[in-house]
Amino acid sequence: MDRQEAIPRHCPNCACSDGVVHAASVTGHGQKPRRSAGKGETLLDIRIPARTLWSGLWACAAGCFVLALVAWLINSSTGWLGAAGVFAVFGATFASLGVWQTRLNRDRMRGAEPQVLKFHSHALYCRTCACVYFDIPKPPAGISPGKALSVREYRRRLWYACGFTKPL
Numbered sequence: 001m002d003r004q005e006a007i008p009r010h011c012p013n014c015a016c017s018d019g020v021v022h023a024a025s026v027t028g029h030g031q032k033p034r035r036s037a038g039k040g041e042t043l044l045d046i047r048i049p050a051r052t053l054w055s056g057l058w059a060c061a062a063g064c065f066v067l068a069l070v071a072w073l074i075n076s077s078t079g080w081l082g083a084a085g086v087f088a089v090f091g092a093t094f095a096s097l098g099v100w101q102t103r104l105n106r107d108r109m110r111g112a113e114p115q116v117l118k119f120h121s122h123a124l125y126c127r128t129c130a131c132v133y134f135d136i137p138k139p140p141a142g143i144s145p146g147k148a149l150s151v152r153e154y155r156r157r158l159w160y161a162c163g164f165t166k167p168l
Contacts, residue, residue, distance in 0.1 A: 011126035012133055013148035019127035023154075024120050044132070044151055046120050046158065055101035057094045064091030112163035119158060125151075 011020055026044050068087035071080040122136045131148040139145050140161030149157065 011129060011131065011148065012146050013126065013131045014129040016126060016128040021125055021127065022121070023123035023125040023132055024117075026125055044125060044155075046116055046155060055098045055105060057098035057101055061091045061094035061098055064088070064094055108163060116158060116162040119162065123154070123158075 010016070023044050064087045068084045068091055071078075071084035071087060075081045075084065119134075119140050122134055122139070123132050124135055125132050126148070129148070130151055132151055132154040133148045134143060134145050137145055140158060142161050143149070143154075143157050
């Protein structure tokens, strides 16, 4: 039996019989979606979001360095040279912790990527109502089999179940 023939023909959300395809076929397993893809199909892109790879400690480091620069610039009128040094030390500390945290984030997320691709290949997408559901008996943790999810909710739950992100 062909994989295309095994697709259930009725969406659990709208009970539509046409427009149900494998979610992985819409974006090609995490590749960049087509330009002609709809909004729901664009959201089915399950690549690791670049913003989640970076640690928030980088923003703290940048803020400390800006404060150090400001304190150094106004040192002649305020005498805050000591404060500039303290802010620079904090900035360097946050930057080194940011490097460490970013490496941990990347290792954790790249380690979960094969599992995400495996589950994503079993997900089904309804083009009529733009929802995603699973037809396998044991989907990822936190996702019920045969229950329709919005594309945004599907992505969030898939990333959480496979270890991409922490619970919100």
